[in-house]
Amino acid sequence: MTAGERRLLIQRVAFSTLGLATALTVLPIILIVGVIAWKGMPALAPSFLFEAPRDGLRAGGIWPALVGTVYLTVGTGLIAVPVGLAAAIYLSEYARETFFTRAIRIAIINLAGIPSVVYGLFGLALFVLFLKLGTSIVAASLTLSIMTLPVIISTAEEALRAVPQSFRLVSQGMGGTKWQTIRRIVLPQALPGILTGVILGLERAAGETAPILFTGAALFLPQLPRSIFDETMALPYHLFVISTQVPGMPVKVQFGTALVLLVFVLSMNVLATFIRSYHRRRRQW
Amino acid sequence: MVIAPGSASAPALEPKIEIENLRVCYGAEPPALDGITLTVPARQITVFFGPAGGGKSTLLRTINRLNDLVDGARTEGRVRLDGEDILGPEVDITRLRRRIGIVFALPVPLPMSIRRNLWYGLELAGERSRRVLDEAMEKALSAAALWDEVKDRLDEPAIALSGGQQQRLCLARVLALEPEVIMLDEPSSGLDPISTAKVEASLQELKQQYTVIIVPSSVQQASRLADWAGFFLQGELVEWASGRELFLAPKDRRTEDYLTGRFG
Amino acid sequence: MARTRHPLEAAIESIVRLSGWSAIVFVALISLFLLKEGLPAFGEVPLASLFGTRWYPIEGFYALGPLIWGSLVVTVGAALFAVPLGVGAAMFIAEVAPRWLREVLKPLVEILAGLPSVVLGFLGIVVLVPAIRETLGLATGLTALTGSLLLAGMALPTIVSVAEDALDAVPSAYKIGSLALGASRWQTLWRVTLPAARTGVLTAIMLGVGRAIGETMAVMMVTGNAPVVLFGPHALVSPVRTMTATVAAEMGEVARGSVHYHVLFTVGLVLFVISFVVNVLASIVLLKRRAAAGRMLS
Ligand SMILES: Nc1ncnc2c1ncn2[C@@H]1O[C@H](COP(=O)(O)OP(=O)(O)OP(=O)(O)O)[C@@H](O)[C@H]1O
Ligand SMILES: [Mg+2]
Numbered sequence: 001m002t003a004g005e006r007r008l009l010i011q012r013v014a015f016s017t018l019g020l021a022t023a024l025t026v027l028p029i030i031l032i033v034g035v036i037a038w039k040g041m042p043a044l045a046p047s048f049l050f051e052a053p054r055d056g057l058r059a060g061g062i063w064p065a066l067v068g069t070v071y072l073t074v075g076t077g078l079i080a081v082p083v084g085l086a087a088a089i090y091l092s093e094y095a096r097e098t099f100f101t102r103a104i105r106i107a108i109i110n111l112a113g114i115p116s117v118v119y120g121l122f123g124l125a126l127f128v129l130f131l132k133l134g135t136s137i138v139a140a141s142l143t144l145s146i147m148t149l150p151v152i153i154s155t156a157e158e159a160l161r162a163v164p165q166s167f168r169l170v171s172q173g174m175g176g177t178k179w180q181t182i183r184r185i186v187l188p189q190a191l192p193g194i195l196t197g198v199i200l201g202l203e204r205a206a207g208e209t210a211p212i213l214f215t216g217a218a219l220f221l222p223q224l225p226r227s228i229f230d231e232t233m234a235l236p237y238h239l240f241v242i243s244t245q246v247p248g249m250p251v252k253v254q255f256g257t258a259l260v261l262l263v264f265v266l267s268m269n270v271l272a273t274f275i276r277s278y279h280r281r282r283r284q285w
Numbered sequence: 286m287v288i289a290p291g292s293a294s295a296p297a298l299e300p301k302i303e304i305e306n307l308r309v310c311y312g313a314e315p316p317a318l319d320g321i322t323l324t325v326p327a328r329q330i331t332v333f334f335g336p337a338g339g340g341k342s343t344l345l346r347t348i349n350r351l352n353d354l355v356d357g358a359r360t361e362g363r364v365r366l367d368g369e370d371i372l373g374p375e376v377d378i379t380r381l382r383r384r385i386g387i388v389f390a391l392p393v394p395l396p397m398s399i400r401r402n403l404w405y406g407l408e409l410a411g412e413r414s415r416r417v418l419d420e421a422m423e424k425a426l427s428a429a430a431l432w433d434e435v436k437d438r439l440d441e442p443a444i445a446l447s448g449g450q451q452q453r454l455c456l457a458r459v460l461a462l463e464p465e466v467i468m469l470d471e472p473s474s475g476l477d478p479i480s481t482a483k484v485e486a487s488l489q490e491l492k493q494q495y496t497v498i499i500v501p502s503s504v505q506q507a508s509r510l511a512d513w514a515g516f517f518l519q520g521e522l523v524e525w526a527s528g529r530e531l532f533l534a535p536k537d538r539r540t541e542d543y544l545t546g547r548f549g
Numbered sequence: 550m551a552r553t554r555h556p557l558e559a560a561i562e563s564i565v566r567l568s569g570w571s572a573i574v575f576v577a578l579i580s581l582f583l584l585k586e587g588l589p590a591f592g593e594v595p596l597a598s599l600f601g602t603r604w605y606p607i608e609g610f611y612a613l614g615p616l617i618w619g620s621l622v623v624t625v626g627a628a629l630f631a632v633p634l635g636v637g638a639a640m641f642i643a644e645v646a647p648r649w650l651r652e653v654l655k656p657l658v659e660i661l662a663g664l665p666s667v668v669l670g671f672l673g674i675v676v677l678v679p680a681i682r683e684t685l686g687l688a689t690g691l692t693a694l695t696g697s698l699l700l701a702g703m704a705l706p707t708i709v710s711v712a713e714d715a716l717d718a719v720p721s722a723y724k725i726g727s728l729a730l731g732a733s734r735w736q737t738l739w740r741v742t743l744p745a746a747r748t749g750v751l752t753a754i755m756l757g758v759g760r761a762i763g764e765t766m767a768v769m770m771v772t773g774n775a776p777v778v779l780f781g782p783h784a785l786v787s788p789v790r791t792m793t794a795t796v797a798a799e800m801g802e803v804a805r806g807s808v809h810y811h812v813l814f815t816v817g818l819v820l821f822v823i824s825f826v827v828n829v830l831a832s833i834v835l836l837k838r839r840a841a842a843g844r845m846l847s
Contacts, residue, residue: 011735021637090569113828115763207665
């Protein structure tokens with residue numbers, strides 16, 4: 001065997017090993033999605049989606065949990081999107097690279113890394129108890145928004161920075177103020193990227209359990225919450241409850257719930273991917 | 286009032302921009318411009334030329350305060366437009382930039398239609414009437430010698446224009462604001478000779494009405510266009526005179542060397 | 550020419566600045582409230598108990614050690630799976646896979662990142678737990694190993710995507726230079742690209758493992774939550790109890806303001822400090838790589 005042949009052999013072995021690692025990473029994902037889809041599908045009747053649970057959660061549907069997750073996701077978006085977008089605009093358009101800006105960036109990276117259950121503790125201490133919001137949709141949404149904030153800020157900032165500097169220069173060179181430039185040029189151009197980030201952030205919020213555990217999630221509510229100060233059921237928490245706390249739970253219902261949660265979350269993921277690739281092809285720079 | 290030091294024969298020209306002892310620094314580097322004193326006359330073509338890094342672009346950006354956007358840029362000295370200081374903190378920069386338009390070396394069509402590119406400046410200024418906007422658009426495009434080429438495709442993306450057309454679009458976009466001073470920074474660096482000729486022809490037209498400052502892309506272009514010319518070398522204004530004097534009989538050795546191609 | 554500042558401009562600048570600062574405010578608030586609720590534990594629980602070896606709140610044993618140990622075992626186990634797989638996959642995606650495969654693999658990894666941890670935990674219960682019990686012949690499949698496997702799944706997408714970015718960011722001049730010298734693609738990847746990207750890859754590992762320490766639901770659902778300290782290899786195949794699972798499982802049932810309540814916040818504080826350290830270290834690396842601000846046009 002010549003040296004060249006040996007090198008090629010080594011390369012082939014090495015690349016196959018890397019390929020194997022990739023397969024071991026990716027195949028379980030396909031399996032997970034496949035199994036849940038396969039086993040959850042039979043549960044998906046209209047009554048499952050649109051009825052409240054019955055018989056100690058063992059029968060009926062998941063409607064209150066589904067609606068609750070929509071409430072929490074929307075609530076989180078209402079709080080996190082304006083704050084996150086404004087913060088991103090600050091970082092990309094206004095802030096100079098000072099010590100203080102660095103501190104903000106470190107804070108954001110930190111927020112992104114704080115364990116979700118710690119957010120739960122924080123939400124309990126600040127929103128539920130200290131601000132006396134009680135375990136409620138507001139308290140849970142506030143907790144989830146702070147958790148979502150770093151995702152939104154960093155993706156939105158990246159999208160804003162990707163807009164060519166020359167556009168800003170031209171706009172301001174023609175007498176545009178900073179805000180006019182941002183509103184008419186920078187924001188519209190960055191919008192797809194911002195949307196992608198928002199959706200990915202909310203996707204995470206929609207799937208989280210730990211932060212809402214002590215801030216607003218209810219084990220069981222026969223009817224939908226009537227105000228934002230009520231507790232609410234939520235899909236991830238519901239799945240947790242029916243897979244650990246309820247003896248004799250029908251597997252079909254469990255898989256059905258998991259499937260609905262998965263579809264909820266993954267459709268957001270797909271939407272984000274779609275927006276990103278669609279606009280990448282269409283943008284004019 | 287110093288328009289052309291050492292030129293007794295200069296006609297009485299109305300001063301437009303008076304620059305006195307201007308010094309601009311970026312960060313800790315040696316000044317990009319130092320001790321610059323000159324007066325740009327109204328309704329003439331003024332040319333700033335010289336080798337790369339001489340500070341020409343810096344001067345243009347200082348005149349309409351775009352250097353404010355550069356982190357760490359510091360400006361000392363005095364610049365007056367029609368006798369009013371424009372470097373002070375009190376100045377309405379927005380209005381100043383409308384009065385002094387700038388066209389950059391690289392054409393940057395904004396990511397919108399040709400029409401909206403032309404409307405853009407006026408819309409920023411608060412103009413809402415479609416009739417006014419369209420009239421200004423046609424006038425500006427005609428003045429930039431672009432109207433005939435684009436009048437049937439006004440609503441197409443501006444990015445679809447050729448490089449030369451884009452450069453004239455950028456000029457038209459500034460003209461639409463009816464500024465008093467138009468500054469062009471190497472406007473034909475990316476253009477073919479025909480487009481360059483078109484731009485130059487429109488500049489000759491424009492000087493009837495506007496004060497034009499141009500950083501040319503070549504010495505030839507400088508000598509073709511200049512009513513007044515300044516030669517910049519490493520932040521210093523080496524020579525400032527009427528175009529005829531400067532190009533035919535330069536006083537400074539360094540100017541002469543540059544013009545004859547001995548360095549640069 | 551008067552009037553520098555338009556009032557709207559000033560108002561907007563203050564609003565966005567406040568929002569920017571809010572990130573710092575939130576970090577401060579989080580530490581403040583964790584301290585406020587967690588510190589009293591040090592007065593209420595004898596230090597001997599806090600630093601003992603038993604977690605048995607009903608009888609007043611609040612040792613943090615077993616919980617930290619539990620988190621450690623599960624996390625180290627997760628890292629054993631996730632680091633080689635994640636870095637390997639990142640290398641494959643960044644440098645080996647053809648373009649079309651890349652376009653397929655990257656969204657797949659993103660799907661894993663988006664999977665709610667309860668879904669993983671649920672599948673862990675119905676699939677992984679019985680499988681582990683049977684293949685390893687254990688009394689229960691609710692073990693640290695089970696948790697580690699799920700956590701590896703949670704850590705993988707972070708490791709893959711951050712490491713892949715780092716590998717991708719290595720200037721192609723390096724790679725071309727190496728190839729031009731006659732090195733094979735593998736030699737280039739192993740001797741040039743990977744070393745050049747090492748800080749980024751290390752950051753990826755840190756962030757991924759950091760995420761694993763903080764994971765809650767999946768771990769709580771499959772590790773059996775036994776507060777015992779076992780040393781040695783069999784620790785992996787026995788039930789454990791992590792910090793996160795303890796907080797999540799017990800906070801719902803404690804009385805507000807009780808000793809138990811305060812100790813759970815202390816646990817939260819420990820988690821917070823760990824994530825703080827991990828992320829500050831990671832952010833120092835990540836921020837260094839930021840590109841310089843945009844250039845002027847002339
Ligand atoms: N945004 C900036 N930040 C820092 N330094 C700058 C910046 N712009 C210009 N400079 C520096 O200022 C000096 C003058 O640059 P300027 O662009 O004004 O020269 P110029 O005469 O326009 O050159 P060219 O013919 O290459 O366009 C140079 O040394 C340059 O490095
Ligand atoms: Mg220049």
